[in-house]
Amino acid sequence: MIRVLLVDDDAIVRAGLRLMLGGAPDIEIVAEAADGAEVPALVAAYGPDLVLMDIRMPGVDGPAATKALRAQPDAPEVLVLTTFHTDEHVLRALRAGAAGFLLKDTPPQDIVTAIRTVAAGDPVLSPVVTRRLIVRVAGDSGQDDRAAVARARLALLAEREREVARAVGRGRSNAEIARELHLALPTVKAHVSRILTRLDLNNRVQIALLVHDASAAEDV
Amino acid sequence: MIRVLLVDDDAIVRAGLRLMLGGAPDIEIVAEAADGAEVPALVAAYGPDLVLMDIRMPGVDGPAATKALRAQPDAPEVLVLTTFHTDEHVLRALRAGAAGFLLKDTPPQDIVTAIRTVAAGDPVLSPVVTRRLIVRVAGDSGQDDRAAVARARLALLAEREREVARAVGRGRSNAEIARELHLALPTVKAHVSRILTRLDLNNRVQIALLVHDASAAEDV
DNA sequence: CCGAGGGTCGTACTTAAGTATTCGGTTGCG
DNA sequence: CGCAACCGAATACTTAAGTACGACCCTCGG
Numbered sequence: 375m376i377r378v379l380l381v382d383d384d385a386i387v388r389a390g391l392r393l394m395l396g397g398a399p400d401i402e403i404v405a406e407a408a409d410g411a412e413v414p415a416l417v418a419a420y421g422p423d424l425v426l427m428d429i430r431m432p433g434v435d436g437p438a439a440t441k442a443l444r445a446q447p448d449a450p451e452v453l454v455l456t457t458f459h460t461d462e463h464v465l466r467a468l469r470a471g472a473a474g475f476l477l478k479d480t481p482p483q484d485i486v487t488a489i490r491t492v493a494a495g496d497p498v499l500s501p502v503v504t505r506r507l508i509v510r511v512a513g514d515s516g517q518d519d520r521a522a523v524a525r526a527r528l529a530l531l532a533e534r535e536r537e538v539a540r541a542v543g544r545g546r547s548n549a550e551i552a553r554e555l556h557l558a559l560p561t562v563k564a565h566v567s568r569i570l571t572r573l574d575l576n577n578r579v580q581i582a583l584l585v586h587d588a589s590a591a592e593d594v
Numbered sequence: 595m596i597r598v599l600l601v602d603d604d605a606i607v608r609a610g611l612r613l614m615l616g617g618a619p620d621i622e623i624v625a626e627a628a629d630g631a632e633v634p635a636l637v638a639a640y641g642p643d644l645v646l647m648d649i650r651m652p653g654v655d656g657p658a659a660t661k662a663l664r665a666q667p668d669a670p671e672v673l674v675l676t677t678f679h680t681d682e683h684v685l686r687a688l689r690a691g692a693a694g695f696l697l698k699d700t701p702p703q704d705i706v707t708a709i710r711t712v713a714a715g716d717p718v719l720s721p722v723v724t725r726r727l728i729v730r731v732a733g734d735s736g737q738d739d740r741a742a743v744a745r746a747r748l749a750l751l752a753e754r755e756r757e758v759a760r761a762v763g764r765g766r767s768n769a770e771i772a773r774e775l776h777l778a779l780p781t782v783k784a785h786v787s788r789i790l791t792r793l794d795l796n797n798r799v800q801i802a803l804l805v806h807d808a809s810a811a812e813d814v
Numbered sequence: 815c816c817g818a819g820g821g822t823c824g825t826a827c828t829t830a831a832g833t834a835t836t837c838g839g840t841t842g843c844g
Numbered sequence: 845c846g847c848a849a850c851c852g853a854a855t856a857c858t859t860a861a862g863t864a865c866g867a868c869c870c871t872c873g874g
Contacts, residue, residue: 465731468728468731469731491721496721496724496725497721497724497725497728498724499719499724499728501711501716501717504716504717504718504719504724504727505716505717507724507727507728507731508688508717508719508727510731511685511688511689511727511730511731532849532850532851533850533851534850534851534852535850535851542799543803545795545796545797545799545800545803546799547796547797547830547831548830548831548832549830557851557852557853558852558853558854559853560852560853560854560855561851561852561853561854563830563831563832563833564832564833564851564852564853565851565852566831566832567831567832567833567834570832570833571833575765576765576767577765577767577831577832577860578799578831578832579762579765579766579798579799579802580765582799582802582803583763583765583802583806586803586806752819752820752821753820753821754820754821754822755820755821767860767861768860768861768862769860777821777822777823778822778823778824779823780822780823780824780825781821781822781823781824783860783861783862783863784821784822784823784863785821786861786862787861787862787863787864790862791863797830797861797862798861798862
């Protein structure tokens with residue numbers, strides 16, 4: 375039996391969902407809330423397996439409530455069910471730790487399926503949301519290559535040189551680098567100079583950009 | 595009727611899929627290929643609605659074939675079906691333009707459903723893949739904030755100053771910027787100097803880093 | 815109308831960055 | 845062993861970056 379906590383400020387929506395989920399024998403709505411602020415107490419009281427959460431609510435909204443929830447150990451899974459699917463909403467919800475993101479126009483049967491999937495620990499996203507995520511990662515095209523190339527280039531440097539390069543990448547001046555790495559100023563200059571010739575760059579800004587590229591985009 | 599082209603170097607896998615999809619009355623396998631190189635010709639000849647594509651193949655592999663395909667107008671949708679789901683595989687496939695990415699251990703019924711979904715234009719991802727995508731975008735946590743903060747700071751600058759800042763962000767020297775923006779060197783220096791004081795920075799490298807932060811992470 | 819802010823440029827100066835060359839010590843390799 | 849690399853450092857120099865002031869023009873809002 376999947377124990378569900380329903381969180382939506384609209385009583386009509388809650389009624390609709392109750393009706394919709396009533397047909398599923400393995401799903402039970404154990405409590406309801408109209409505000410994210412009530413969620414922690416209800417979760418503590420009823421220990422639901424899953425929280426069906428709206429995003430837009432007065433007071434504590436969905437993502438905020440989700441974040442608070444998921445910070446706890448063995449928190450229930452959160453399935454966000456909403457009318458709004460702007461980039462901001464999607465991102466906030468997923469970052470808050472939601473395992474699913476469905477639009478309210480999803481067919482009832484699919485919502486039931488999604489609840490089972492999320493309760494089982496698998497993620498579920500509406501097609502629109504999936505498409506955006508794909509576009510987002512695919513939009514990074516070349517990013518990975520850039521990062522790989524940058525890393526390969528930095529690999530050409532000696533250990534100490536890479537340290538200096540990283541410091542340059544943090545926006546440090548030669549003098550600061552000298553202090554940080556316990557070196558004399560001329561030494562730092564020598565390193566920077568050799569980094570520039572080795573990597574065929576013109577100035578420290580380009581070192582900084584290269585270092586940044588190298589540290590970006592780890593892979594999916 | 596969904597017309598499918600089957601692409602997999604393993605004849606046994608193709609036989610298995612043929613059997614698996616035989617039960618679906620609305621799905622028809624119109625052709626098969628064992629190599630990505632054959633795909634363009636077969637697509638041209640049979641005009642399938644969907645290509646069920648393996649990733650690892652001798653010669654032209656799945657992502658390469660997908661990329662070639664999707665470059666054409668009204669190309670068929672591509673559903674990648676594979677045993678391997680490393681980050682690299684997933685990314686390459688999605689970037690190549692695949693609309694779906696399923697693992698071969700997906701239950702037959704779900705594969706059939708996925709084919710219908712993808713043929714209808716909606717994306718489909720295996721839970722593992724979905725989870726990675728979520729982790730990836732969620733992993734950017736704070737990135738957005740950094741980007742937003744960076745953009746807000748750049749917004750403090752006048753239009754011309756921002757242009758100079760962007761040039762600095764490209765690793766340009768003052769002299770180069772002067773040439774690019776048709777300015778005198780002193781003017782560029784004046785701009786850079788005012789950017790530094792306004793944004794409370796110490797040197798041009800930090801301007802570059804700020805510009806980079808600002809241009810990162812557009813939003814889903 | 816006049817001041818504020820943007821944009822441009824100039825001169826003059828200080829400081830930081832980058833180059834060149836040389837040196838000494840260490841470690842690893844053929 | 846001898847050579848090559850890495851690491852640290854020095855001196856001396858050139859060039860770029862950054863600061864400080866002053867000046868001019870333009871536009872826009874009080």
